Amino acid sequence: MSTLASEFTKTPGWLDWYAGPVKPRFKLPAGSVDAHCHVFGPGAEYPFAPERKYTPCDASREQLFALRDHLGFARNVIVQATCHGADNSALVDACVASKGRARGVVTVRRGISDVQLKVLHAAGVRGVRFNFVKRLVDFTPKEEMQEIAARIAKFGWHVVIYFEAVDLPELWDFFSGLPTTVVVDHMGRPDVGKGVDSEEFALFLRFMREHPNVWSKVSCPERLSVTGPRALDGEQQAYCDVVPFARRIVEEFPDRVLWGTDWPHPNLKDHMPDDGLLVDFIPSIATTPEQQKKLLVDNPMRLYWPEEVR
Ligand code: 0GY
Numbered sequence: 001m002s003t004l005a006s007e008f009t010k011t012p013g014w015l016d017w018y019a020g021p022v023k024p025r026f027k028l029p030a031g032s033v034d035a036h037c038h039v040f041g042p043g044a045e046y047p048f049a050p051e052r053k054y055t056p057c058d059a060s061r062e063q064l065f066a067l068r069d070h071l072g073f074a075r076n077v078i079v080q081a082t083c084h085g086a087d088n089s090a091l092v093d094a095c096v097a098s099k100g101r102a103r104g105v106v107t108v109r110r111g112i113s114d115v116q117l118k119v120l121h122a123a124g125v126r127g128v129r130f131n132f133v134k135r136l137v138d139f140t141p142k143e144e145m146q147e148i149a150a151r152i153a154k155f156g157w158h159v160v161i162y163f164e165a166v167d168l169p170e171l172w173d174f175f176s177g178l179p180t181t182v183v184v185d186h187m188g189r190p191d192v193g194k195g196v197d198s199e200e201f202a203l204f205l206r207f208m209r210e211h212p213n214v215w216s217k218v219s220c221p222e223r224l225s226v227t228g229p230r231a232l233d234g235e236q237q238a239y240c241d242v243v244p245f246a247r248r249i250v251e252e253f254p255d256r257v258l259w260g261t262d263w264p265h266p267n268l269k270d271h272m273p274d275d276g277l278l279v280d281f282i283p284s285i286a287t288t289p290e291q292q293k294k295l296l297v298d299n300p301m302r303l304y305w306p307e308e309v310r
Helices: 061-071 091-098 116-122 142-153 165-176 200-212 243-252 275-286 289-305
Strands: 034-035 075-079 102-106 125-131 158-163 182-184 214-217
Touching: 034 061, 034 125, 034 289, 061 075, 061 091, 061 275, 075 091, 075 289, 091 102, 091 116, 091 125, 102 116, 116 142, 125 142, 142 165, 165 200, 200 214, 200 243, 243 275, 243 289, 275 289
Parallel strands: 034 075, 075 102, 102 125, 125 158, 158 182, 182 214
Antiparallel strands: none
């Protein structure tokens, strides 16, 4: 008998994902990839991890695939959420159920065997995620991550890193030593209040410039914005304060950027975005059809489905 969903009580104040997204006005290029999204449970089938820092609402693979189709994406990259710890079952089953239309980025511990890594690869996994956001995970020694990175490099996988901008100086050397492609979640979480010309963001741009193996997801305006989802006046668009950051990265590194919805948007505190409107945000950060095709199709295909790229 599986664990009952009712055994899991959502974290107080939890915001559920938005069930009625609009159809985006922006028509995604054919073959677009939502390269950052999650599945949560359902808890009754895939229990949340005992070591989790939050308990979310359910967000099943069927609901993710329905959103994919509604928004006009062709494929997903599902990233292991910390509420599932290193039990990747929900993600793996979603990848398998997608029939090749989803790849996965997992969390693994050093005890994982090569046989287990091969099973994950067969299911569609192509990367591991190292999380440095202290409110989300317990500390993992760097040696353990180094060891894992060396092992997954042999499978042709990459490393996804999630950290906050203020921690980049301390993590720089560790990141520089990673032997794979390295994908940064949400632009390294800049403090947008400091402005696009801040030293902090300059350091992130330098990090990308000096490391040609580093890519960035230009995602999560809803998580980073201070101005928020509503226009401040008739002129300003939603999340306008995030635009210059994402645009700067897309313009300088058009071949090393990815975009994702971040559905079902864990841990948002003040509002839940309409994913259709998030898609409509894309043309303001990737302003030409060439940039949009690289961001949404060419780059994620090269990283996650290289065998399909001619
Ligand atoms: C995100 C961001 C967050 C959470 C997680 O794995 C997670 O729990 O990634 C966050 O709370 O900032 O990328 O979904």
